[in-house]
Amino acid sequence: MEPIVKLEGIEKNYGQGEVVVHALRGVSLALNPADFVALAGPSGSGKTTLLNMVSGLDRPSSGRVWVDGKEVTRMDRSELSRLRLRRLGFVFQAYNLVPVLTAYENAEYVLMLQGVSASERKQRIMHLLEQVGLKGMENRFPRELSGGQQQRVAIARAIASQPALVLADEPTANVDSQTAESLLDLMVRLNEENGVTFLFSTHDRKVMRRSKRLILFRDGMIDSNGSPDVFMADQK
Amino acid sequence: MMLLSKLAWRSIWRNRRRTIITTTSISLGLMLAVFFISFAEGIYAKMTDDAVRMLGGHITIEHPSYRDAPAIDLTIDGMSTLRSRIEHLPGVERTKILVMGQGVIKSGSGALGVMVIGVEPSIEKQTSPLAEKVVAGSYLHAGDRNKVYIGRELAKQLRLGKKGQAQKLAIWLEPLFDALHLSTDWLVEEFDLRLALNKKLVLTTTNVHGDLVEELLRVKGIFKLGTPEMDGSMIQIPIETARKIYGLKDNQATQLGVILKDAGLEAATLSRLKTEIREPKLSVHSWRQIMPELASYIKIDGGSNFIFQGILLFLIMFTIFNTILMSVLERKREFAVLLALGTPPSKLKIQIMLETAMLGCLGCMLGLILGGALSWWIAGVGLDMSSLMEEGLSVSGFGIDPIVYPEVTVGLLGWLGGVVFTAIILIGLYPMSKVNTISLSELLR
Numbered sequence: 001m002e003p004i005v006k007l008e009g010i011e012k013n014y015g016q017g018e019v020v021v022h023a024l025r026g027v028s029l030a031l032n033p034a035d036f037v038a039l040a041g042p043s044g045s046g047k048t049t050l051l052n053m054v055s056g057l058d059r060p061s062s063g064r065v066w067v068d069g070k071e072v073t074r075m076d077r078s079e080l081s082r083l084r085l086r087r088l089g090f091v092f093q094a095y096n097l098v099p100v101l102t103a104y105e106n107a108e109y110v111l112m113l114q115g116v117s118a119s120e121r122k123q124r125i126m127h128l129l130e131q132v133g134l135k136g137m138e139n140r141f142p143r144e145l146s147g148g149q150q151q152r153v154a155i156a157r158a159i160a161s162q163p164a165l166v167l168a169d170e171p172t173a174n175v176d177s178q179t180a181e182s183l184l185d186l187m188v189r190l191n192e193e194n195g196v197t198f199l200f201s202t203h204d205r206k207v208m209r210r211s212k213r214l215i216l217f218r219d220g221m222i223d224s225n226g227s228p229d230v231f232m233a234d235q236k
Numbered sequence: 237m238m239l240l241s242k243l244a245w246r247s248i249w250r251n252r253r254r255t256i257i258t259t260t261s262i263s264l265g266l267m268l269a270v271f272f273i274s275f276a277e278g279i280y281a282k283m284t285d286d287a288v289r290m291l292g293g294h295i296t297i298e299h300p301s302y303r304d305a306p307a308i309d310l311t312i313d314g315m316s317t318l319r320s321r322i323e324h325l326p327g328v329e330r331t332k333i334l335v336m337g338q339g340v341i342k343s344g345s346g347a348l349g350v351m352v353i354g355v356e357p358s359i360e361k362q363t364s365p366l367a368e369k370v371v372a373g374s375y376l377h378a379g380d381r382n383k384v385y386i387g388r389e390l391a392k393q394l395r396l397g398k399k400g401q402a403q404k405l406a407i408w409l410e411p412l413f414d415a416l417h418l419s420t421d422w423l424v425e426e427f428d429l430r431l432a433l434n435k436k437l438v439l440t441t442t443n444v445h446g447d448l449v450e451e452l453l454r455v456k457g458i459f460k461l462g463t464p465e466m467d468g469s470m471i472q473i474p475i476e477t478a479r480k481i482y483g484l485k486d487n488q489a490t491q492l493g494v495i496l497k498d499a500g501l502e503a504a505t506l507s508r509l510k511t512e513i514r515e516p517k518l519s520v521h522s523w524r525q526i527m528p529e530l531a532s533y534i535k536i537d538g539g540s541n542f543i544f545q546g547i548l549l550f551l552i553m554f555t556i557f558n559t560i561l562m563s564v565l566e567r568k569r570e571f572a573v574l575l576a577l578g579t580p581p582s583k584l585k586i587q588i589m590l591e592t593a594m595l596g597c598l599g600c601m602l603g604l605i606l607g608g609a610l611s612w613w614i615a616g617v618g619l620d621m622s623s624l625m626e627e628g629l630s631v632s633g634f635g636i637d638p639i640v641y642p643e644v645t646v647g648l649l650g651w652l653g654g655v656v657f658t659a660i661i662l663i664g665l666y667p668m669s670k671v672n673t674i675s676l677s678e679l680l681r
Binding site: 049052055057058077078081082083084085086088090092096098099100101105109110112113157169 | 577581
């Protein structure tokens with residue numbers, strides 16, 4: 001099976017001269033379609049940097065990245081923009097919804113950029129909002145929604161365009177444990193029912209436990225990569 | 237585009253107070269610019285209109301050598317035919333025939349050099365504002381012979397009135413005037429003017445043959461334009477009398493003036509007349525060539541007015557520059573999210589430009605409506621500036637009317653609105669370029 005994400009010897013250094021921070025040190029990794037992968041590790045271990053490399057938001061100092069068979073590290077700004085629009089979905093820790101758009105419009109935004117017809121947009125968004133439990137809240141602006149509801153809109157926005165991969169940076173960090181649990185249920189369901197590949201970073205052990213694969217980072221390197229059950233058992 | 241327009245419109249109202257302050261400052265600046273420019277245009281238009289109607293029209297036809305060295309023998313012939321060729325042209329309101337010469341006018345008390353204008357009284361009454369500036373007696377009539385219409389200043393300098401008699405009357409009536417809290421100065425002036433009417437004057441000049449001629453004239457009316465140059469050195473006499481004095485034939489004159497229905501038609505009519513009138517002894521001039529000082533004044537004053545308004549608007553531009561730049565800088569994270577979602581940078585730039593255009597459009601529309609409405613209203617009622625203008629304020633002898641009627645046109649509004657809007661769009665280019673500096677990984681960390 002062709003991996004949906006492939007990283008080969010990724011290094012990322014910040015700063016110059018004597019003050020150089022090695023955020024990633026030769027990371028190599030492959031993700032298969034319909035994977036549900038959690039990146040864990042202490043703050044500053046390189047989780048977010050890795051997500052940025054995969055999404056093309058940042059470029060590695062050395063190494064190569066492929067997403068959906070295409071080499072991200074060789075793409076220019078507009079090609080990256082097209083890749084993110086067509087093949088990737090994003091969920092941010094701070095939701096990052098557009099405050100002047102309603103829940104419906106936020107989810108619709110990417111579809112409009114893709115040029116999807118109005119009738120299809122409506123059908124898809126209404127179905128998605130129902131799936132994420134926001135039926136009846138379509139016309140609410142982000143300020144009128146709770147943190148959990150905003151993150152649901154963000155998830156709906158991320159998967160509305162039916163991307164090959166959803167990247168989520170600590171998606172449950174800003175919500176209470178009950179909301180985090182329900183968000184996780186939603187992500188698992190989308191992964192299982194729709195086959196959406198998820199790659200997300202987290203500090204939450206409950207979230208780690210629900211992943212199909214857990215990659216533990218330490219000092220910019222992969223410390224362990226495998227089933228969360230093995231890791232959790234080791235921790236006990 | 238719908239999506240970007242929606243985003244732009246909602247974004248500008250995110251900070252309602254800032255948007256209101258920005259649009260208000262644009263609209264106030266534009267309102268003032270519209271008002272002051274239309275105010276100045278009103279002054280220029282009135283000054284020009286009065287001058288061309290009083291003298292040689294919007295377009296003047298005369299002998300080709302007259303402009304270089306005005307002389308009474310540089311005449312044009314066949315006035316009736318020429319007139320009929322011109323009067324049927326579109327945009328022509330009327331033509332006027334003038335005989336313009338120099339002379340010395342003498343009374344029993346003194347003599348002064350004057351500009352003599354032989355006019356057709358019936359035409360002047362319909363076209364020239366001078367015919368309405370009578371302060372004593374009446375204007376010339378068709379059929380008048382050896383009558384003269386002079387300025388108040390000239391009447392004073394030639395001592396035509398009997399100031400002594402007027403003063404005696406004033407002293408006699410002083411108790412009555414004191415009781416009524418009125419000044420006797422007015423009485424002396426008025427009485428003096430009345431006594432100047434029908435007085436005899438002798439005009440001495442040389443005719444086309446070079447002979448010295450003298451003609452007895454009687455004062456029919458006295459005018460007051462308010463400028464010492466015109467009031468003290470210009471006289472009008474019936475054209476038949478002028479032809480007789482200067483030795484001209486019935487069909488001869490020094491100028492044929494063309495009055496247009498609309499000053500805006502001048503360029504087109506001038507070009508048409510230059511094409512149609514090709515006789516070697518006729519040359520066609522714009523009023524700008526006939527009255528170059530007035531034309532230069534309008535050009536220089538208008539230019540300085542535009543520069544002043546330009547500086548005002550330039551300062552206002554900083555308000556919108558600040559607003560757009562702040563609004564972009566404080567939304568960098570939001571823009572980073574939109575870029576991360578796959579929004580092409582060009583679309584974000586269009587959104588910022590749309591926000592700039594919407595702010596500019598709102599401010600410009602409001603400014604044009606307010607400025608236009610204010611100018612139109614004052615154009616209807618007039619603005620009396622006499623308390624701010626000293627009496628006799630003039631340019632090249634042509635008085636500036638203290639009652640100003642701003643001249644606002646759709647063209648002026650469109651031009652000003654276009655210039656300001658374009659400047660706002662240009663100013664929006666810098667904040668727009670900030671999209672290129674957005675670092676996604678830093679902002680989304």
